Amino acid sequence: MTVAPVITTERLTLRPLRLSDFTGYAAFLASDRAVHMGGPHKQETAWSWFCNDTAHWPLFGFGGLMIEDSVGRLLGQVSVTKGLEFPEPELGWFLFDGYEGKGFAGEAALALRRWVYTHAGLKTLVSYIGRTNRGSIALAERMGAELDETAATPNGDDCFVFRHPAADEVLI
Amino acid sequence: MMDLQIPVLKTERLTLRGPQARDFDAIAAFYADPERSWGFGGELDRNNAWRWFAAMIGHWVLRGYGFWTVETQNGDVVGIVGIWNPEGWPEPEIGWVMFEGFEGKGYAFEAASEVRRFAYQVLGFETLTSNIVPGNDKSVALAKKLGAWFEVEYDNVNMGTDHLYRHPSAATLEGMP
Numbered sequence: 001m002t003v004a005p006v007i008t009t010e011r012l013t014l015r016p017l018r019l020s021d022f023t024g025y026a027a028f029l030a031s032d033r034a035v036h037m038g039g040p041h042k043q044e045t046a047w048s049w050f051c052n053d054t055a056h057w058p059l060f061g062f063g064g065l066m067i068e069d070s071v072g073r074l075l076g077q078v079s080v081t082k083g084l085e086f087p088e089p090e091l092g093w094f095l096f097d098g099y100e101g102k103g104f105a106g107e108a109a110l111a112l113r114r115w116v117y118t119h120a121g122l123k124t125l126v127s128y129i130g131r132t133n134r135g136s137i138a139l140a141e142r143m144g145a146e147l148d149e150t151a152a153t154p155n156g157d158d159c160f161v162f163r164h165p166a167a168d169e170v171l172i
Numbered sequence: 173m174m175d176l177q178i179p180v181l182k183t184e185r186l187t188l189r190g191p192q193a194r195d196f197d198a199i200a201a202f203y204a205d206p207e208r209s210w211g212f213g214g215e216l217d218r219n220n221a222w223r224w225f226a227a228m229i230g231h232w233v234l235r236g237y238g239f240w241t242v243e244t245q246n247g248d249v250v251g252i253v254g255i256w257n258p259e260g261w262p263e264p265e266i267g268w269v270m271f272e273g274f275e276g277k278g279y280a281f282e283a284a285s286e287v288r289r290f291a292y293q294v295l296g297f298e299t300l301t302s303n304i305v306p307g308n309d310k311s312v313a314l315a316k317k318l319g320a321w322f323e324v325e326y327d328n329v330n331m332g333t334d335h336l337y338r339h340p341s342a343a344t345l346e347g348m349p
Contacts, residue, residue, distance in 0.1 A: 009321075
């Protein structure tokens, strides 16, 4: 059974979810910022997602991690999840209000991508991104991901599927 | 001995050259000393040290990179430093060993800096790690001096519980003098 790891990057710490993170997590999903994730979402939905991100670790060996900066501020979340509706494991990210534009999401997502390729045995990853979510599209492209028009989407949604460089391309 | 065409790297005080048969006694002495070798796989007798030494040379053939022997200008063999990525390793790492009597002089830092430069600028690596057994404080200090940071604890096939340090990327170092 995999225990969620603590991963440190140059500026960030990625760590397992704690119950005390839920308030901020639910507030984000209830806000307009969650529009690209099918939101705003009610607290019940936020709770089921929060438990889903946590339960992935023992079930699949990958899952969600909260992003903290060097002084312990909660910046957002990064995750690799394979919910029932996902055709394949997805690398996703979100930042709370005020923390965008500093490269934090990319730094966290690159570290988690490398970790799951190295330690969870995944060979490929996608990111499902809303067609108007320009920030995440730009980040996926900066990470070397490319649009995969042949890949299935969750529930047949009309979203973009960005496919990341494969494990054997990232791990030389 | 067959010429593997291992490049010779030079720094201010050191020469990094391909391993030669004459280096074996120094390797064997290192591995015979449990106090020195515990952070590098642990004590080996002379026969098993030879196997490791042969694997280290074979690593050059299989991967195109590996450990260099580090010499001073007067020919003292002070240690080995290089890039190591055997089967089962999470990803390529910069590794270092200083032999008895040659620590505390900054040789490992000088050699590892040059190896990293070579890996990024010539071999085309974009990132590098160093795997350090928890408690190997001298190596942690060197990793930090090189600008690396603790990334994650994981289970290494050979070392058991291991700490992975991540070096600044090629892109980050490019912007530095």
